[in-house]
Amino acid sequence: MxxxxxxxxxxxxxxxxxxxxxxxxxxxxxxxxxxxxxxxxxxxxxxxxxxxxxxxxxxxxxxxxxxxxxxxxxxxxxxxxxxxxxxxxxxxxxxxxxxxxxxxxxxxxxxxxxxxxxxxxxxxxxxxxxxxxxxxxxxxxxxxxxxxxxxxxxxxxxxxxxxxxxxxxxxxxxxxxxxxxxxxxxxxxxxxxxxxxxxxxxxxxESIESFARKRLKRLRAALEPVRANTVRCGECFQFALVIGGPRPRCHFCWSNPPLAYTLALHALLELGRRVPDAAFEHVLTGSGSLGERCDRCGCDTVMHGVMTAAYDDADGGLVALCFFCAEVSPTKPTCLVCGAHFEPGRSELGCPSCVRESEQQ
Incomplete structure:
Protein backbone atom coordinates (compact mmCIF):
# COMPACT_ATOMS: atom_id res chain seq x y z
CA MET A 1 0.00 0.00 0.00
CA GLU A 206 -27.46 10.73 12.53
CA SER A 207 -30.08 10.78 15.30
CA ILE A 208 -31.15 14.34 14.52
CA GLU A 209 -33.66 13.45 11.83
CA SER A 210 -34.18 16.94 10.53
CA PHE A 211 -30.43 17.41 10.14
CA ALA A 212 -30.10 14.09 8.32
CA ARG A 213 -32.93 14.83 5.89
CA LYS A 214 -31.66 18.30 5.07
CA ARG A 215 -28.04 17.27 4.73
CA LEU A 216 -28.71 14.20 2.56
CA LYS A 217 -30.93 16.28 0.28
CA ARG A 218 -28.16 18.87 0.00
CA LEU A 219 -25.55 16.17 -0.73
CA ARG A 220 -27.62 14.32 -3.34
CA ALA A 221 -26.19 16.16 -6.34
CA ALA A 222 -22.59 15.87 -5.11
CA LEU A 223 -22.85 12.15 -4.30
CA GLU A 224 -24.78 11.09 -7.40
CA PRO A 225 -21.70 10.83 -9.69
CA VAL A 226 -19.78 8.72 -7.14
CA ARG A 227 -22.51 6.33 -6.00
CA ALA A 228 -20.53 3.34 -7.29
CA ASN A 229 -17.70 4.02 -4.80
CA THR A 230 -19.75 5.41 -1.91
CA VAL A 231 -20.32 3.16 1.10
CA ARG A 232 -21.92 3.44 4.51
CA CYS A 233 -19.85 5.48 6.98
CA GLY A 234 -18.79 3.63 10.11
CA GLU A 235 -19.24 6.75 12.26
CA CYS A 236 -22.60 8.24 11.21
CA PHE A 237 -23.97 5.18 9.32
CA GLN A 238 -25.03 7.21 6.29
CA PHE A 239 -24.23 6.19 2.69
CA ALA A 240 -21.91 9.17 2.29
CA LEU A 241 -18.36 7.78 2.70
CA VAL A 242 -16.66 8.29 -0.68
CA ILE A 243 -13.90 5.73 -1.21
CA GLY A 244 -10.64 6.63 -2.96
CA GLY A 245 -7.19 7.72 -1.83
CA PRO A 246 -5.41 7.39 1.52
CA ARG A 247 -8.18 9.01 3.59
CA PRO A 248 -11.78 8.31 2.51
CA ARG A 249 -14.12 11.18 3.34
CA CYS A 250 -17.67 11.12 4.65
CA HIS A 251 -19.68 13.96 3.16
CA PHE A 252 -22.32 13.68 5.89
CA CYS A 253 -20.33 13.86 9.14
CA TRP A 254 -17.03 15.11 7.58
CA SER A 255 -14.94 12.36 9.14
CA ASN A 256 -11.94 11.28 7.05
CA PRO A 257 -10.31 8.32 8.83
CA PRO A 258 -7.07 6.69 7.65
CA LEU A 259 -7.60 4.04 4.99
CA ALA A 260 -6.47 1.15 7.22
CA TYR A 261 -9.01 2.12 9.88
CA THR A 262 -11.76 2.39 7.26
CA LEU A 263 -10.98 -1.11 5.96
CA ALA A 264 -11.00 -2.65 9.43
CA LEU A 265 -14.22 -0.89 10.46
CA HIS A 266 -15.98 -1.82 7.21
CA ALA A 267 -14.95 -5.47 7.56
CA LEU A 268 -16.25 -5.53 11.12
CA LEU A 269 -19.51 -3.54 10.83
CA GLU A 270 -20.64 -4.01 7.24
CA LEU A 271 -19.26 -7.39 6.18
CA GLY A 272 -19.66 -9.04 9.57
CA ARG A 273 -16.12 -10.38 9.57
CA ARG A 274 -14.60 -11.24 12.89
CA VAL A 275 -11.50 -9.08 13.28
CA PRO A 276 -9.28 -10.26 16.16
CA ASP A 277 -7.76 -7.49 18.27
CA ALA A 278 -4.25 -8.48 17.21
CA ALA A 279 -5.17 -8.32 13.51
CA PHE A 280 -6.87 -4.97 14.03
CA GLU A 281 -3.71 -3.57 15.63
CA HIS A 282 -1.56 -4.86 12.75
CA VAL A 283 -3.83 -3.16 10.24
CA LEU A 284 -3.79 0.17 12.05
CA THR A 285 0.00 0.18 12.36
CA GLY A 286 0.41 -0.60 8.67
CA SER A 287 1.93 -4.05 9.21
CA GLY A 288 -1.11 -5.97 8.02
CA SER A 289 -4.12 -5.79 5.73
CA LEU A 290 -7.67 -7.10 5.66
CA GLY A 291 -8.05 -6.73 1.90
CA GLU A 292 -6.96 -8.56 -1.24
CA ARG A 293 -4.44 -7.31 -3.80
CA CYS A 294 -5.89 -4.93 -6.38
CA ASP A 295 -4.87 -5.68 -9.98
CA ARG A 296 -5.13 -2.01 -10.88
CA CYS A 297 -3.17 -0.21 -8.13
CA GLY A 298 -1.35 -3.11 -6.44
CA CYS A 299 -2.63 -2.28 -2.94
CA ASP A 300 -4.02 -4.90 -0.55
CA THR A 301 -7.25 -2.95 -0.24
CA VAL A 302 -9.93 -4.88 -2.16
CA MET A 303 -13.03 -5.88 -0.20
CA HIS A 304 -15.58 -8.34 -1.58
CA GLY A 305 -19.31 -8.34 -0.96
CA VAL A 306 -19.45 -4.56 -0.56
CA MET A 307 -22.78 -2.73 -0.75
CA THR A 308 -22.37 0.69 -2.31
CA ALA A 309 -24.86 3.52 -2.76
CA ALA A 310 -25.48 2.15 -6.28
CA TYR A 311 -26.79 -1.15 -4.91
CA ASP A 312 -30.41 -0.40 -5.81
CA ASP A 313 -29.65 0.16 -9.48
CA ALA A 314 -31.22 -2.34 -11.88
CA ASP A 315 -27.83 -3.77 -12.76
CA GLY A 316 -26.34 -3.21 -9.29
CA GLY A 317 -25.54 -5.59 -6.47
CA LEU A 318 -22.74 -6.48 -4.10
CA VAL A 319 -19.35 -5.71 -5.64
CA ALA A 320 -15.63 -5.97 -5.07
CA LEU A 321 -14.31 -2.50 -4.29
CA CYS A 322 -10.73 -1.32 -3.96
CA PHE A 323 -10.73 1.12 -1.06
CA PHE A 324 -7.62 2.91 -2.41
CA CYS A 325 -8.19 3.43 -6.14
CA ALA A 326 -12.01 2.94 -6.06
CA GLU A 327 -11.93 0.27 -8.80
CA VAL A 328 -15.22 -1.66 -8.89
CA SER A 329 -15.33 -5.25 -10.12
CA PRO A 330 -17.55 -8.33 -9.76
CA THR A 331 -17.40 -9.79 -6.29
CA LYS A 332 -16.22 -13.34 -5.64
CA PRO A 333 -18.51 -15.84 -3.90
CA THR A 334 -18.02 -16.57 -0.22
CA CYS A 335 -16.97 -20.01 0.97
CA LEU A 336 -19.80 -21.48 3.03
CA VAL A 337 -17.29 -23.22 5.29
CA CYS A 338 -14.51 -20.75 6.12
CA GLY A 339 -16.07 -17.48 4.87
CA ALA A 340 -13.19 -16.66 2.52
CA HIS A 341 -13.78 -15.29 -0.98
CA PHE A 342 -12.66 -17.54 -3.83
CA GLU A 343 -12.64 -17.84 -7.62
CA PRO A 344 -14.98 -20.71 -8.51
CA GLY A 345 -13.85 -23.14 -11.16
CA ARG A 346 -17.22 -24.80 -11.72
CA SER A 347 -20.09 -24.52 -9.28
CA GLU A 348 -18.33 -25.12 -5.98
CA LEU A 349 -19.92 -23.86 -2.79
CA GLY A 350 -16.58 -23.53 -1.03
CA CYS A 351 -12.98 -22.54 -1.56
CA PRO A 352 -10.53 -25.15 -2.98
CA SER A 353 -8.95 -25.91 0.39
CA CYS A 354 -12.28 -26.55 2.09
CA VAL A 355 -13.49 -28.62 -0.88
CA ARG A 356 -10.34 -30.78 -0.76
CA GLU A 357 -10.70 -31.23 2.99
CA SER A 358 -14.32 -32.27 2.56
CA GLU A 359 -13.46 -34.78 -0.17
CA GLN A 360 -10.75 -36.38 2.00
CA GLN A 361 -13.16 -37.01 4.85
Missing part, protein backbone atom coordinates in the same frame (compact mmCIF):
# COMPACT_ATOMS: atom_id res chain seq x y z
CA UNK A 2 1.40 3.43 -0.82
CA UNK A 3 2.56 5.36 2.18
CA UNK A 4 0.18 7.96 3.43
CA UNK A 5 -0.07 10.34 6.35
CA UNK A 6 -2.54 9.89 9.18
CA UNK A 7 -2.74 13.65 9.55
CA UNK A 8 -1.35 13.56 13.12
CA UNK A 9 2.39 14.04 12.96
CA UNK A 10 2.87 15.23 16.52
CA UNK A 11 4.95 18.15 15.28
CA UNK A 12 4.27 21.64 16.62
CA UNK A 13 4.54 24.41 14.01
CA UNK A 14 7.60 26.60 14.65
CA UNK A 15 5.65 29.82 14.06
CA UNK A 16 2.31 31.09 15.40
CA UNK A 17 0.71 30.87 11.97
CA UNK A 18 -1.67 28.34 10.50
CA UNK A 19 -2.61 27.51 6.89
CA UNK A 20 -2.31 30.39 4.44
CA UNK A 21 -0.51 32.47 7.08
CA UNK A 22 -3.50 32.83 9.40
CA UNK A 23 -2.60 34.64 12.59
CA UNK A 24 -3.06 32.39 15.61
CA UNK A 25 -4.88 33.80 18.69
CA UNK A 26 -2.82 35.80 21.14
CA UNK A 27 -0.96 33.90 23.82
CA UNK A 28 0.64 30.48 23.79
CA UNK A 29 -1.28 27.22 23.91
CA UNK A 30 -1.29 26.14 27.56
CA UNK A 31 -1.32 22.72 29.20
CA UNK A 32 -2.42 21.68 32.67
CA UNK A 33 -0.64 19.27 35.01
CA UNK A 34 -2.18 16.31 33.22
CA UNK A 35 -0.84 17.41 29.85
CA UNK A 36 -4.25 18.41 28.46
CA UNK A 37 -3.88 21.05 25.75
CA UNK A 38 -6.38 23.92 25.76
CA UNK A 39 -7.53 25.99 22.79
CA UNK A 40 -10.34 27.94 24.45
CA UNK A 41 -12.32 29.52 21.56
CA UNK A 42 -12.79 26.32 19.54
CA UNK A 43 -13.14 24.07 22.61
CA UNK A 44 -15.75 26.45 24.00
CA UNK A 45 -17.67 26.57 20.72
CA UNK A 46 -17.63 22.79 20.42
CA UNK A 47 -19.02 22.47 23.94
CA UNK A 48 -21.98 24.64 22.92
CA UNK A 49 -22.56 22.52 19.78
CA UNK A 50 -22.36 19.35 21.83
CA UNK A 51 -25.01 20.69 24.19
CA UNK A 52 -27.22 21.71 21.24
CA UNK A 53 -27.06 18.23 19.68
CA UNK A 54 -27.86 16.65 23.04
CA UNK A 55 -30.98 18.81 23.35
CA UNK A 56 -32.10 17.98 19.80
CA UNK A 57 -31.75 14.20 20.00
CA UNK A 58 -34.52 13.13 22.46
CA UNK A 59 -37.75 11.89 20.90
CA UNK A 60 -39.96 13.80 21.33
CA UNK A 61 -38.02 17.04 21.78
CA UNK A 62 -39.44 19.08 24.68
CA UNK A 63 -40.04 22.83 24.56
CA UNK A 64 -37.29 23.34 27.14
CA UNK A 65 -34.86 21.25 25.06
CA UNK A 66 -35.67 23.28 21.95
CA UNK A 67 -35.05 26.51 23.84
CA UNK A 68 -31.62 25.49 25.02
CA UNK A 69 -30.76 23.96 21.65
CA UNK A 70 -31.30 27.38 20.05
CA UNK A 71 -29.49 29.30 22.79
CA UNK A 72 -26.46 27.03 22.77
CA UNK A 73 -26.35 26.66 19.00
CA UNK A 74 -26.37 30.44 18.59
CA UNK A 75 -23.69 30.83 21.26
CA UNK A 76 -21.57 28.16 19.61
CA UNK A 77 -21.95 29.82 16.22
CA UNK A 78 -20.85 33.20 17.59
CA UNK A 79 -17.81 31.72 19.35
CA UNK A 80 -16.67 29.67 16.35
CA UNK A 81 -17.19 32.45 13.82
CA UNK A 82 -15.20 34.88 15.96
CA UNK A 83 -12.50 32.25 16.47
CA UNK A 84 -11.96 32.22 12.69
CA UNK A 85 -12.01 36.01 12.63
CA UNK A 86 -9.35 36.05 15.35
CA UNK A 87 -7.24 33.67 13.27
CA UNK A 88 -7.20 36.35 10.59
CA UNK A 89 -6.20 39.01 13.14
CA UNK A 90 -7.07 39.40 16.81
CA UNK A 91 -8.20 43.02 16.45
CA UNK A 92 -11.06 42.04 14.11
CA UNK A 93 -13.21 40.70 16.96
CA UNK A 94 -13.46 44.21 18.45
CA UNK A 95 -16.45 46.41 17.68
CA UNK A 96 -13.95 49.05 16.58
CA UNK A 97 -10.69 47.39 15.47
CA UNK A 98 -9.01 50.79 15.55
CA UNK A 99 -9.44 50.87 19.34
CA UNK A 100 -8.30 47.27 19.91
CA UNK A 101 -5.78 46.55 22.67
CA UNK A 102 -4.13 43.33 23.75
CA UNK A 103 -5.03 44.10 27.37
CA UNK A 104 -8.75 44.24 26.60
CA UNK A 105 -8.58 41.05 24.55
CA UNK A 106 -6.69 39.01 27.11
CA UNK A 107 -8.74 40.42 30.01
CA UNK A 108 -12.07 39.78 28.27
CA UNK A 109 -13.18 43.42 28.70
CA UNK A 110 -13.56 44.18 24.99
CA UNK A 111 -16.76 45.21 23.27
CA UNK A 112 -16.95 42.71 20.44
CA UNK A 113 -18.51 42.98 17.00
CA UNK A 114 -22.10 41.90 16.42
CA UNK A 115 -22.97 38.59 14.73
CA UNK A 116 -23.86 40.48 11.54
CA UNK A 117 -20.55 42.38 11.61
CA UNK A 118 -18.70 39.11 12.24
CA UNK A 119 -20.22 37.50 9.15
CA UNK A 120 -19.51 40.56 7.01
CA UNK A 121 -15.86 40.72 8.13
CA UNK A 122 -15.38 37.01 7.51
CA UNK A 123 -16.56 37.47 3.92
CA UNK A 124 -15.01 40.83 3.14
CA UNK A 125 -11.72 40.67 5.06
CA UNK A 126 -10.93 37.01 5.75
CA UNK A 127 -12.23 35.84 2.37
CA UNK A 128 -14.35 33.06 3.87
CA UNK A 129 -17.01 31.84 1.46
CA UNK A 130 -20.41 32.29 3.11
CA UNK A 131 -23.25 32.41 0.59
CA UNK A 132 -26.36 34.55 1.04
CA UNK A 133 -28.45 31.59 2.14
CA UNK A 134 -26.04 30.72 4.97
CA UNK A 135 -25.83 34.41 5.91
CA UNK A 136 -29.62 34.47 6.34
CA UNK A 137 -29.59 31.23 8.34
CA UNK A 138 -26.97 32.51 10.79
CA UNK A 139 -28.51 35.98 11.05
CA UNK A 140 -31.94 34.49 11.77
CA UNK A 141 -30.40 32.17 14.37
CA UNK A 142 -28.92 35.15 16.22
CA UNK A 143 -32.23 37.03 16.00
CA UNK A 144 -34.15 33.99 17.21
CA UNK A 145 -31.73 33.66 20.13
CA UNK A 146 -32.26 37.30 21.12
CA UNK A 147 -36.04 37.01 20.92
CA UNK A 148 -35.97 33.79 22.92
CA UNK A 149 -33.90 35.36 25.70
CA UNK A 150 -36.32 38.29 26.06
CA UNK A 151 -39.73 36.83 25.21
CA UNK A 152 -39.44 33.07 25.41
CA UNK A 153 -40.38 30.44 22.82
CA UNK A 154 -43.42 32.18 21.29
CA UNK A 155 -44.75 33.28 17.92
CA UNK A 156 -45.38 31.58 14.56
CA UNK A 157 -41.81 30.21 14.34
CA UNK A 158 -41.95 28.51 17.75
CA UNK A 159 -43.13 25.15 16.41
CA UNK A 160 -41.00 22.05 16.83
CA UNK A 161 -40.65 21.64 13.07
CA UNK A 162 -39.59 25.25 12.56
CA UNK A 163 -37.03 25.20 15.36
CA UNK A 164 -35.60 21.83 14.26
CA UNK A 165 -35.32 22.98 10.64
CA UNK A 166 -33.63 26.23 11.66
CA UNK A 167 -31.24 24.41 13.98
CA UNK A 168 -30.48 21.74 11.40
CA UNK A 169 -29.62 24.36 8.78
CA UNK A 170 -27.30 26.20 11.17
CA UNK A 171 -25.67 22.98 12.35
CA UNK A 172 -25.15 21.92 8.75
CA UNK A 173 -23.20 25.12 8.11
CA UNK A 174 -21.19 25.01 11.35
CA UNK A 175 -19.94 21.45 10.82
CA UNK A 176 -18.69 22.46 7.37
CA UNK A 177 -17.22 25.67 8.79
CA UNK A 178 -15.32 23.74 11.47
CA UNK A 179 -13.97 21.24 9.00
CA UNK A 180 -12.95 23.76 6.36
CA UNK A 181 -12.03 26.90 8.30
CA UNK A 182 -11.00 26.02 11.87
CA UNK A 183 -9.75 22.46 12.30
CA UNK A 184 -7.04 22.82 9.60
CA UNK A 185 -5.50 25.67 11.64
CA UNK A 186 -4.96 23.52 14.74
CA UNK A 187 -1.77 21.75 15.66
CA UNK A 188 -1.74 17.99 16.26
CA UNK A 189 -1.99 18.57 20.02
CA UNK A 190 -4.94 20.91 19.64
CA UNK A 191 -6.74 18.48 17.34
CA UNK A 192 -6.35 15.72 19.90
CA UNK A 193 -7.75 18.03 22.57
CA UNK A 194 -11.04 18.49 20.65
CA UNK A 195 -11.22 15.02 19.09
CA UNK A 196 -13.54 13.56 21.75
CA UNK A 197 -16.09 16.36 21.37
CA UNK A 198 -16.02 16.10 17.57
CA UNK A 199 -16.51 12.33 17.75
CA UNK A 200 -19.53 12.70 20.06
CA UNK A 201 -21.07 15.46 17.92
CA UNK A 202 -20.61 13.40 14.75
CA UNK A 203 -22.13 10.38 16.45
CA UNK A 204 -25.26 12.36 17.36
CA UNK A 205 -25.78 13.82 13.91
Missing amino acids: PEHSTGFTGAVPPTPRGPENWQRPAGPVSADAGGQVHFPPIANGLDYLLSATEHLTPDPVSERALKYAILHLAAGAEVLLKARLQLEHWSLVFKDPGQATRKALEGGTLTSCTPQETLQRLRDIAGVVIDDKDMRILTQLAQHRNALQHYGLTGPTATVGSVEARSAAALDFLIRFLDEELLPALTAEELLAVQDEMTIIRGKL
